[in-house]
Amino acid sequence: MGLTGKLVRQVEIKSDGDVFHELFRAKPHHISTMSPGNIHGVDLHEGDWGHVGSVISWNYTHDGKKKVAKEVVEAIDEENKSVTFKVIDGDLTELYKAFKGTVHVDTKGENNLVTWTLEYEKKSENAEDPNTLMDFVINVTKDIETHHLNRTGTRTRTRVDLHEGDWGHVGSVISWNYTHDGKKKVAKEVVEAIDEENKSVTFKVIDGDLTELYKAFKGTVHVDTKGENNLVTWTLEYEKKSENAEDPNTLMDFLINVTKDIETHHLK
Template identity: 65%
Template structure:
């Protein structure tokens, strides 16, 4: 069984793709208001401002019936591709994974926008499951953000 892997899922949203990208880049702290069932709080842990490479963000969230935390560093931002890449540097995810990268990317096509989530990961050992539950979690948050903007 492979210790490293990549998991990618796409979801079509009806809300504005540019706004979706802007939320993950500049306003992730607003996601707690858009998805309160899953996201309990997002704080800028280190860095001068939101949305800059090198900034460290702490996420407090509720996943698999438990409160959890993730500390992520913004590794890369590509405005042309509307993508943000986060490297997990602390928290619950690293109890099962040695390395974990999350990329969220938005393709905008008029009124139809496709959000692509990609996880690149290395398991601590072969008994660790693939992060399918975490992928379902981010897809649920994506739907909540869409619902919030369609109101």
């Protein structure tokens, strides 16, 4: 038997494939809340979340033991929805000279296919193939799936996509896909301002359903931190196209519900 090997396994998911890809691309530090029995934490060491060359470490339990894997994000393919991580330090380097894992999501309607590929070179013939590690990543995938399916009934479910710029930067253009007043809607927005000192972000709507009713529309979310209790303030500023357009009271209710859903998620 050779020292190099490759394992491939697929699992079908019914939750949003784009959201799943975005999780591994830019938000792996959220996975510990979705699969706490397997992933205990993901930390950023170098670079920025969601960028090639960034270095992150995974703290996890595998085969009944707590382990660490330090990895560099080697490749991100947005078109094919795949992310490749190359191991550079940690427990896996005790058995393998080289080790990398790729997670790819094939989105087809409501059903999506997640493919995990593990490529490796053993240090010796005595090192086992990483079959149990493949079982581990499949279990993590299923945990993520369960987490998202448990939340599909929420009335405030949203998806956010980046169109221009980088996450967390003024001038970036993003679109929100959401359900409001029982209808699926879209809002395309530019990040107009970020105030780190006052913990506020302002989004200006530039396209989508809201532009049918309003000439101008912007929303600001501000967080006032005071010890363990924090106050979130939403401010909506708008100019109607006509007197017949309603004030966005139900949209404010929507944003408050989103805020409460985020709170529930983090408290869990």
